Amino acid sequence: MPILEGEGVTKHFGGLAAVSRVDFGVGQGEVVGLIGPNGAGKTTLFNLISGALVPKAGSIRFNGENITGLKPHKICRMGVARTFQSVKVFANMPAFENVLLGSLFGCSTGTSSAAATREATDLLEFMGLSAVSAIPAKDLTLGNQKRLEVARALATKPELLLLDELMAGLNHTEVAEAMELVTRIREQGITVFMIEHVMKAIMSVCDRIMVLHHGEKLAEGTPEEIAASKTVIEVYLGE
């Protein structure tokens, strides 16, 4: 059974169909990539899944449960965590507190302060951020801020992690590190659904790729199939 399923998901902004009748499915333990030109509706789709936006039509199910139109904090507590395209960290708070908030509030079962502190410390370690844990998030490098976002998302103990352009703006070394990070997250049994523009990364990390164009699903398949698909190449490079 897929962990995440969407059926005919639609969202309009005024007259523009940002996402139009999109069906999708993400299997347990998979790493699925979501690609498409700018304005294709990728982030809008993530916003619909995470509850930031409510779809006009269609339904989204997580673990078989209908989560369409639920409040974002509820969806987060059910086990869907996300990061943001433009980094959103709690700028004036130390890195540690950024992650601690995820541990304290992101879990449906509730966490004691001591357990949350331990979790946050471990996660900072896992992300290689122990050295900067006391530094305000705004003073971290972009790469570290992105790691911090991932750490905060992981602190909510998700089953599904939505990564919105994790690698945008990172240099070569950082991209390699981020790719390795995605693999390590998957090894923990967390399903990953990721928007990415760095083709090298997405081709090597993902099991499956879905292509959006003008809000509609254009193609879906393994990285090899997508790389060979004529329609996808046309969308990206022109005819």
Add this chain to the structure above:
Amino acid sequence: MNTTRVDLRKVWVPGLLLIILVLLAALPVRRPGYTVILVGSILVYIVLTVSWVIFSGPTGYISLAPAAFFGVGMYASAVLGMALPLPVVICIGGLASSCLALAVGALTLRLRGIYFAIFTFGLVELIKHLLLWYEINMTGTRGRFVVLVDNNTIYYVMLAILVMTLLAAYLIRRSRYGLALQSIGQDEEAAVHAGINVTALKIVTFGISAVFVGAAGAIWATQLTYIDPYIAFNPLNSFMPVLMAIFGGVGQLYGPILGAAVLAYSREVLITEFPYYYMLLFGIMLVVAILYLPHGLVGLMQKLWLRVSGGQHANT
């Protein structure tokens, strides 16, 4: 490296607070009369400012509603003061304000930034004019008399409310919800996606902060002996807490206390010494503070402390 300093703090901060509390409690015995009224009015402003900071400090939602909550407390006292004992009246004042805050919060806390500030300010005017309309059309008289309470009782009640306000502010601040409130101020969208029920948290905190303002209003009204909508819902009571908090610096809990104490005292002195120029002088003081003390009195003190201690902790 600074463990010794932390340990010291654990001893002298509560100690200092206790000494101040004892001094304040002994005041009516040692200096009865005008001093008690003066200090009582300073305590009112500290209550208003600290309750404002409970909600608006971490979240950055500038609320201009304190005058509404204060006024509701005053009217509760004026309407019920003859019929019920004082502690009950004060509790009702606080609860009525809190209910208003919860209702208004549920309606408006989806507004952000300047829209929220304007709406809360509109609330003060709305209630004021509704009451005026009611009094003129229904009862035919404007304003009411408030039951008399002696000055020392007023003072002790004020002090008790202040202690509760400070306790609430401190406990919220150091709890996980204090951290969550702070995260709302930093990035509300990220906060909600980290699993924080921001709407509920904002509304409840707004409601809690209004309790103390309402209670303070209820006891304050007894000192005025007569109130009408213009007195009870004076917009200055909305602006003062904001100014006092900024003047003191909102980063630390003692900032707003300091700001409120200094400004409330200077206000009293200026009113008595220069009744005609008081607003002008007060305004100049504020302009100077905003220009030269960007982080309030707290920022100034921290700067001085660094200079005294030779900046040896600058990099820790």
